[in-house]
Amino acid sequence: MAVTLDQTIAHKQHTLLSKVFASQTFWVVIAVILACLFLSVATDSFATTKNLYNITRNVTFVAIVALGMTFVIITGGIDLSVGSVLCLCSMVLAVTMHAGYGIEIGIGAAIATALIIGAFNGVLIAYLGFPPFVVTLGMLSIARSLAMVASNNTVVFQFGPDHDKLLALGGGAWVFGIANPVLYMIVLAMITGFVLRWTKFGRHIFAIGGNEHAATLTGVPVRQIKVVVYMISALAAGLAGIIQTGWLGAVTTNLGNGMELQVIAATVIGGANLAGGMGTAFGAVVGAALIEVIRNSLGLLGINAFWQGVFIGGAILLAVLFDRIRNFRRND
Amino acid sequence: MGKIAASGRNWGERKAAAEPQAAKQGEARRLVAVLELTNISKHFGAIQAVNDVSLSIDAGQVVGLMGDNGAGKSTLVKMIAGNFPPSHGTMQMDGKELILHKPVEARQHGIEIVHQDLALCNNLTAAANVYLGRELRRGLGPLRILDYAAMYKRAGQIFAELKSETRPRDLVKQMSGGQRQAVAIARTMLSQAKIVLMDEPTAAISVRQVAEVLNLIRHLRDQGIAVVLISHRMPDVFDVADRVIVMRRGRKVADKTIASSSPEEVTGLITGAIEQV
Ligand SMILES: Nc1ncnc2c1ncn2[C@@H]1O[C@H](COP(=O)(O)OP(=O)(O)OP(=O)(O)O)[C@@H](O)[C@H]1O
Ligand SMILES: [Mg+2]
DSSP: OOOOHHHHHHOOSOOHHHHHHHOHHHHHHHHHHHHHHHHHHHOSSTTSHHHHHHHHHHHHHHHHHHHHHHHHHHTTOOOTTHHHHHHHHHHHHHHHHHTTOOHHHHHHHHHHHHHHHHHHHHHHHHTSOOOHHHHHHHHHHHHHHHHHHHHTTOOBOOOGGGHHHHHHHHHOOOBTTBOHHHHHHHHHHHHHHHHHHHSHHHHHHHHHHHOHHHHHHTTOOHHHHHHHHHHHHHHHHHHHHHHHHHHHSOBOTTTTTTHHHHHHHHHHHTTOOTTSSOOOHHHHHHHHHHHHHHHHHHHHTTOOGGGHHHHHHHHHHHHHHHHHHHHHHHHO | OHHHHHHTOOHHHHHHHHHHHHHHHTSOOOSSOSEEEEEEEEEETTEEEEEEEEEEEOTTOEEEEEEOTTSSHHHHHHHHTTSSOOSEEEEEETTEEOOOSSHHHHHHTTEEEEOTTTTOOTTSBHHHHHTTTSOOEESSGGGOEEOHHHHHHHHHHHHHHTTOOOOTTSBGGGOOHHHHHHHHHHHTTSSOOSEEEEESTTTTOOHHHHHHHHHHHHHHHHTTOEEEEEOSOHHHHHHHOSEEEEEETTEEEEEEEGGGOOHHHHHHHHHTSSOOO
């Protein structure tokens, strides 16, 4: 029987299942589950409430920042300043509250700081054509330095009249005994996923990463979107900073030091492509989880902590290798 | 006509001078052209890409725009499509001044374009590319979400009209040259256009698909849509165009009816063997 044109056009090449199997995120989830199962059997200390609580908490901060980074990476950019921005925002919050202002003002100031930094990065990149790597590398240095200036390089651990509120915000467990940071992460991941898949803004972000020139020609407001994307990344770092401040109950100027690399690693392991055009919210969270499970397991298995970098680096390479292999097969 | 365009006189003089020429064509000429360019120039720094070009296009007219590489053809149509503003000169649509700041505004005026490099995003589906920049949404207010189903459906219908075996859900990455071309052309069919600009739509596609594109151009013409066809392929232009405009080094060197020209003459004009007509 001849296939009509209409049938060809209506044909779906991929079923839902084949799409799932083809996604890097799926295999990372499998890896996380297998690692958890293995560790539960191999050690007594992994599947304890306390350890799981620790893991989930550690995952959240990297994951929240990675969600913001995902936007940037999908457009084909990079934001190296997130660790320093996290620190600066924490410090702004801490110093403001320490000076006697309420928690609303503290959080407001921290968020405003994040948005201004993000807008600054974005304008230099989108309107003045600076390379993202250079701009955010500069900001990495500037933001941390400002954090030191703001606090005179001291540890802040007293947050004024709303001290307890802040600690409850970050350290509490308001719903079903789930740690608050985890709740924030879940909510933010859902918002991110929604924006990426269901909004015009999300669609345009992918278009910019796929072919910026084409996006410009077809009338996508590329520059504005790029500025917003860097603002989102800084905002995510700022939010993570606020939550982490509440969680830790103290801020030092080396908070978030080197975090940018973990965050980028998480997004890449989760299936984002540094060349742009690819990435998911779920992937960012799963990527962060895999990194944390690896770190945690090394400790529990009694492997020298110096090996951590090798395992995390290996995970990055493996994840990308999977992607390469799939591409080879598709191109044959 | 070519001389008039090149001489940069003011609008009134130019129009007066154009009148006898219009009469000579002996056609029932509409009172206002759908698109009228007056002394349009564009320079990129020191490069004068388009130099003092004036032309007018009527509804339902197919104009072939020819010229050597770098002659300024793409630059000219990009200005009409709102990709960047002219350095000098004015554009008019249906007798009213046309000032475009961005491509969206051109589309709102009924100007559609197929870009030379097709301007496609490989990481998106065919339907997403067709609707890029004017995505369909459903729902209310700030919670309006992308209407995937409607976009797949309409894109599929357009591909069927184009007789192209292109699946709306496929990624453009995996598509053949002809399918990619179909995606780019499908964009121009989303809304009722007044003028469609096609920048080498028949480059790199099969003979059968070239015929389809030419048929599509005739179809647009019959609906009263003006088409500007940029092409290096002489047979295509002489097949569908009513008029041919030749550009050389940014200037318009010829603007005549197909009936009054010949491939030899156009070749001479493109290469510069014939200076101007
Ligand atoms: N964005 C730009 N910036 C600088 N120069 C440009 C730009 N776009 C075009 N040019 C220059 O303007 C001139 C005309 O280019 P254009 O693309 O309009 O030529 P064309 O007639 O379309 O050629 P082709 O047949 O090769 O497509 C060329 O010299 C080109 O290098
Ligand atoms: Mg061109």
